[in-house]
Amino acid sequence: MRFSLLAAAAATLLGLTTAQSGTATSSAAAPSGSVKAHVVMASNINGSLTFSPETITAAVGELVQFHFYPRNHSLAQSTFDNPCQPMPQTNGTAGFWSGFMPVTSESTTMPVFSVVVKDTAPMWFYCATGKHCQAGMAGVINPPANPARTIEAYKAAAALVAQAGVPNTAGGTGGSTTGGSTPTTGDGASPTNGSASASGTGANAANGLVVSYWYSAMGMAVGALVVAVAF
Structure with a gap:
């Protein structure tokens, strides 16, 4: 039996x-x-100052979802010619900005910032926390075919930037945040509960x-x- x-x-x-x-x-x-979602890790369990993957190819209408790992990272859109600096507003529209995302090793959920791809133009991005951008924490959605405009070239120029710029727009601009917490101040010191939003x-x-x-x-x-x- x-x-x-x-x-x-x-x-x-x-x-x-x-x-x-x-x-x-x-x-x-x-x-x-x-809706197809491309997942990008902002750092990892080892605390690496990287986005993984750092280059993403996505079609119009698809999502790119950034999952934030400890300890405190962020996502800001920039241009290739001005790395580690927020993309200037165009026709009153600013680039995407997640705000600072403080996550502890004891956190049971991680914040996710989702960006909808509206066209196939390259979207360069970086972490605006401390000197993370200068250390190589940057990436691009839909990299250009121009062989001179690569993520390697962007990071090489970023390493020479004295100080990374922090967008003056509210966290959550140009995308939606789900899970975890979203800080209300630029230094990530005053987190409040993030509001869930629909995503594919x-x-x-x-x-x-x-x-x-x-x-x-x-x-x-x-x-x-x-x-x-x-x-």
């Missing part, structure tokens, strides 16, 4: 593992009616749900295995 229950639990565990493996490699297209879900979000459900199923299978052994 014990062997039968143990075998059944093991078979369930193997089946779930096989199903998860097949699901993870088969979902390439976004579900019907959703793409392949990355769908894969996240798949993994979540897989772990839940794995937990049930392991529980069954423990019960079988106990009997």
Whole structure:
């Protein structure tokens, strides 16, 4: 009897593992009616001063979602010719600016700043916190074909900037913030609860749900295995 229950639990565990493996490699297209989202990590668990990936190619209408890691980073739009400085307003419209995003190692959720791609023109961006931009924390959405205007060239010029500029617009300009907290001051010292806003879900979000459900199923299978052994 014990062997039968143990075998059944093991078979369930193997089946779930096989199903998860097949699901993870088969979902390439976004579900019907959703918006494709490109996920960018602002730093990482090691605290690297990087955006990953630092170059993104996105079609008009798609989202670029920046996930902020500890400790305090930000996202500001700039131009290639003036790195680490906020993009000047054009026809009264400023570049995107997330505001400062303080995140602690104990945080259970991370703030996400989403930008909708409205055209295919290059959008250069940087972290306006301290000297993060000068250290290489910069990137570009839809890099130009011009071989002289690369992210490497941008970062080389950024390294020579004396002080990174902080936009004087409100945090959340040109995009939407979800999760975590959004500071109300430029130094990130006074965070308030961020307001959720609607955003599309793409392949990355769908894969996240798949993994979540897989772990839940794995937990049930392991529980069954423990019960079988106990009997």
